[in-house]
Amino acid sequence: MTAQVQTIRSPGDRGVWAWITTVDHKRIGLLYAVSAAAFFFIGGLEALLVRTQLLGPNLEVLSAEAYNQLFTMHGLTMVFLVVMPIAAAFTNYFLPILIGARDVAFPRLNAFSYWLFIFSGLLIYSSFFLGGAPDGAWVGYAPLSTQLTEVVRMDFWTIGLSTLGISSIAASANFIATAFTMRAPGMTMLRMPVFAWMSLVVAFLLIFSLPSVAIGLFQLFLDRNFGALFYAADAGGDPLLWQHLFWIFGHPEVYVLVLPAMGIVSEVLPTFARKPLFGYPFVVFSGAAIGFIGFGVWSHHMFTSGMGPIAEAGFGVATMIIAVPTGVKIFNWIGTIWGGKIKFNTPMLFSLAFVAMFVIGGLSGVTHAVVPSDTQQHDTYYVVAHFHYVLFGGAVFGYVSGVYYWFPKWTGRKLNETLGKIHFWLALIGFNLTFGPMHVLGLNGMPRRTYRYPEGLGWANWNAVATIGAYTILVAFLVFAWNIVRTHYLNKGERVGNDPWDGRTLEWTIPSPPPVHNFDETPIVHSLDDFWHQKYAENEEGRAVRMPAVTGAADDQGDIGRADHGTPEGIHMPSPSYYPALASLGIAITGGGLVYLPWGFAAIGVGVVVMLWGLFGWSLEPVTKEH
Amino acid sequence: MSDVAVTDLDHTEHADHHDVKPVRKTAMWVFLGSECVFFGAMISTFLLYRNTTNGGPGSEIFDIPFTSASSFVLLMSSLTMVLAHNAFEKSDMRQTRIWLSGTALLGATFLAGQIFEFTEFIDKGLTLPRSPFGSSFYMLTGFHGMHVALGVILLAAMAVLSLSGRLYDDRGLNVELVGLYWHFVDIVWIVIFTVVYLLQI
Amino acid sequence: MTTDTEELVEAPAEHDADHIKHPTPKQYWLIALILAVITAFEIAVPSISAFDGWLRVFLLFFLGGVKFAMVVALFMHLKFDKPLYRAFFIIGLVGAIAMFVVVLLTFRAI
Incomplete structure (x- = not known):
């Protein structure tokens, strides 16, 4: 089976250049996954430093400036x-396969989204070496974010988020077009796996919410660099x-983060x-609702x-109503x-931990819907506890579950179970040690984004516990990283066939890892969980009974009975292209120039030329080139 | 089981993956839906600050007859655009080129008018840093102007490409998609003309 | 100038069903004429004192809305195209209007 994959990849498909020019949704998915993993460790390290600073009262591990950054x-x-990128990784890799397609609707636009994402990330991170990172919180409330004009820090944030937004809008339009136009015959909307559905909902959320924050970011940028007065209260502007504009984006955004994880769990x-x-x-x-x-x-x-009592x-x-569809999902999972x-x-x-932790986070979320209660909790550690329960204990656990679940499909090898269980228990215990006490701290009045706290407020013990928990999470994810390295790079993982879990959906019908064209033959879908129904029938008691070797695809030995159809040479896959990477590089250079106005105009000029070169080359080049 | 599959084949809108056009149009309409939120955010910012002039000039400096003329020019460019698309559908490349160039020209005229209008307003003391009114006015109309400029570039590029017969249906740059974009830019101006200009005097 | 004679002799077989229903160039010119007349009326509305007050606001929104709808439905072919496209556009449009009306209401700006 692995041998078969190697015959498909010609020598020209290897090396760095092949990854830069790739338009294969699976490779782009892996690029997203690896980049997200790298940023996860960087972001985790930042959290550890923050937690170390808060270990005890009046510590000075970091300077206040560094802490804010x-x-x-x-x-x-x-x-x-x-x-967002790990969700994009799963969506890229599995949305086309789950709906029986050979690629996304726009393979080059897909590459463009990835490259713009990674260049934006690098642009934002370059700020650490160029005078300091953004330090006005990720929500960047005006007028704090407009008044820090002596440094460029918050401009890295306004520009970086804007280009990330372009990347996400492109990816979302792509996924929507894929889900609506690329489904295999018989794959009706209500036969799409839940993960595909949640990806589609997320794409709509991004498409209709990102523009709001993009306009807000642009207004902040104009305020900071061109003296515009959108948020200048003394001139009549209103920082509210x-x-x-931020939360019209920001609230749908939290569903963007968690819905794909719900899809994976489903x-x-x-x-x-x-x-x-x-x-x-x-x-x-309920996901759509x-x-x-x-x-x-x-x-x-x-x-x-102070919006007034009616609003x-x-x-x-x-906010209380939105808890209802969420609860429906919880009950469905329990069912x-x-x-x-x-x-x-x-x-x-x-996945089970996801459900449990998400219930805790969801319940503390409902307490925010009660205005008087929320007024007490606002900007305290209680809020920090709440959103880490939904976004870490929720979303991240869901994605980790997805990694363990689909790793055999990516690489042809299972991750080690023992290491996986060590990872799980350390992560679960560490997570609850870190964020559980924050509920108490918040209700005891500890404000979030606080650099230091004095002795005698009763916060010291719980903060120490939280910091210990944070280091436990670090150990847990080091085990995870070791598991991946060991399985994939040291080739110690157990080799598996097409269908190691006895799965239900289309991805388990194709080899692991899948060939470039995914399906030798476009599948014809007859029902929800089609693959399961190919393998099992129901007896009189409603129990599933394995059918005697219906198709070879159900067999772990490989794709017997299919290999004689459609050679890769016979299927026209989109040709590799470097234009998407070039166009996104142009946008990133333009963004870098915008951060350093006025002398960044030179960079803007270069960036715009590179971008136009990329875009025109891209739009004039045929999708599939003759070789 | 098999009869289910057959009926479903009929109901699957896009069973043919090689039919690229609807795929692009689907994405285009999604993008235009997204653009509604973009302009919605800017128009509501303008509405919030419509009277916040900070002691500077307000909507009284608008020159309605002039803006009406340029609005009319942009409106008519939608006609030439749709005629270009019509000619392209009938593979009449000469007519396509004429109408594309005409649309680009009308768009450029609108842009020239906007530049003139901006210089007039700046002379009268309305600048971006003058007041929240000025900030939101220039951001909204400037953003729209950037959309028009991008459209003009795309139209001109297509007119040039049609000379060498390289105007295809199945490329990202095609008459129908640019047409949709151009009409959208036009309807946004219909809203701006009503909300920003006519309602404020 | 127009190519309407060609349009009439155009064999339907050469096009898919989508395109047959599209207006002819003659109809496009007619639509543009209607749009121009509406615009002229729009420009006149603010200077007619009989329309002062809420009637003026209503008329301007109504006329602008008619123009908007005509261009979207006829020039952008949304009337003839897949309902899916209509759904995408209307979700964006109605969603944007609803959200930002609420925002402006919280500022008591409208």
Whole structure:
């Protein structure tokens, strides 16, 4: 099977240049994954430094300046450079395969999204070496973010987030077009796996929410560099406008971060409970409902800004309502594992932990919907505890579960189970040690984004516990990294065939790793969980019984019965192209120039020329070139 | 089981993956939906600051007859654009080229008018740093102007490409997609003309 | 100037069903004429004192909306195209209007 893969990849497909020019959605997915993993360790290191500073009262491990930069960059990194790209990695790799397509709708646009993402990330991180990183928090509230004009720090943030936004909008339009136009025959919308559905919802969320913050960022940029007065209160500007523009994006954004993880969990739980997902349409529609209602709750981040009782009541009620579809999902997951033959392996453990931790985070979230209660909690560590329970114990656990689940598909090898379980328990314990105490700290009045705290407030012990927990998380993820290195790079992992988990969806019908063209033959889909129904029939008691060797694809030995169809030479896959990387490099150079106005204009000139060169070359070149 | 598959084949809109055009158009309409939020954010910023002149000039300096003329020019460019698309559909490259060039020319005229208008306003003391009104006015109309400029570049590029017969249906740069973009830029101006100019006097 | 004679002799077989329903160049000119007349009326509205107050605001929004809808439906072919495109555009448009009206309401700006 591996031999077959190697015959497909010609020698020209190897090396750095092949990765730069690749338009293969699987390779781009892996690029996203590796980049996100690198940023995850950087962002985690920043968090560790922050936690070390807070270990005890009145410590001075870091300067206040460094502390501000670190917590800002931690938030920025984890949201935009870790969780969004890891979601993009899974979507890139699996959305086309799950719907039976050979690639995304626009392979080159896909490459463009990746390169713009990585260049934007590098642009933002270059700030550490160019006078200091952004230090006005990831939300960058005006007028704090407009007044720090003596340094360029917050411009790295305005420009970097804007170019990341372009990347995300391009990727989202791509995924929407893919899901609507590239589905295999018979793959109706309501036969799409839940993960594909959640990716689609996320793409819509990004498409309709990013423009709002992009305009806000541009206004901040004009305020900082051209003397515009959007947020200058003394001239009649209203800084609250920024909060609206930011949170119209920012609240849908939290669903952007968590919905793909929910999609992964909805794939993992049925596989290892060996039961179909309980109430598939409910899971799908509640995901869509979360996305839709998510656009109507942004002001619950602003309950202390004095919007008036009507707005506060309205947004409070909307926030309570959004807990309903979320609860529907929780019950569906519980229904899925109820009475199942549960296999407690690492992907399953992480998915179960996702459900549990997300319930805790969801419940503390509902307390924010109550305006008087929120007024007490606002800007305290209680909020930090809440969103880490949904975004770390929730989203990150979900993605880690996805890594364990799909790693065999990526590499043809399973991750080690023992190391995986060590990773899981250390991560779960470390996570709860870190963020559990923050509920108490917050309710005891400890403000977030605080550099130091005095003795005698009763905060010292819980802060020490939290810091110990943070180091436990570090150990846990070092085990994870070692597991991946050992399995993949040292070739010590157990080799597996197409379908190691006895899966339900289309990705398990093709070789591991999949060939460039994914499917030798475009599959024809007859039902939800089609692959499962090919393998199993129901007996009179409603139990699944394995059908006697229906297709060779169900066999771990490889794709018997399919190999004689369609050679890779016979399938026209899009040709590699360096134009997408060139165009995004141009945009990044332009962005770098914008940070350093006025003498950055030279860089802007160069950047625009490079960008136009890339874009025109791209739009004039045919998708598939004759060799 | 197999009959299910057959009926579903009929209902799958895009069973043919080689039919590239709807794929591009799907993405284009998604993008235009997104653009609505872009301009929505800027128009509402303008509405918030429409009276916040900070002691500087306000909407009384608008020259409605002049702006009406340039609005009319942009509106008519939508006609020439749709005629270009019509000619392209019928593979009439000469007509396509004429109407594309005409659209680009009308767009350039609109831009020239906007530059003239901006210099007039700056002379009258309305600048970006003068007031939140000025900031939001220039950002909104300037952003729209940048869209027009990009459209003019694309139209001109297509007119040039058609000379060497390199105007294809199946490339990112094609008449229908640029047409959709151009009409969108036009309808945004319809809104701006109503909300920013006519309603404020 | 126009190519409407060609349009009439155009064999339907050469085009897919989508394009047959599109307006002819003659109709495009007619649409443009209507748009021009509406614009002329729009420009006149602010100077007609009978329309002062809420009626003026209503008329300007109404006329602008008609122009907007005509260009989207006829020039951009949204009337003839897939309902999916209509959904994308309308979600963006209605969503943007709804969200930003709420924002302006919280500022008591409208």
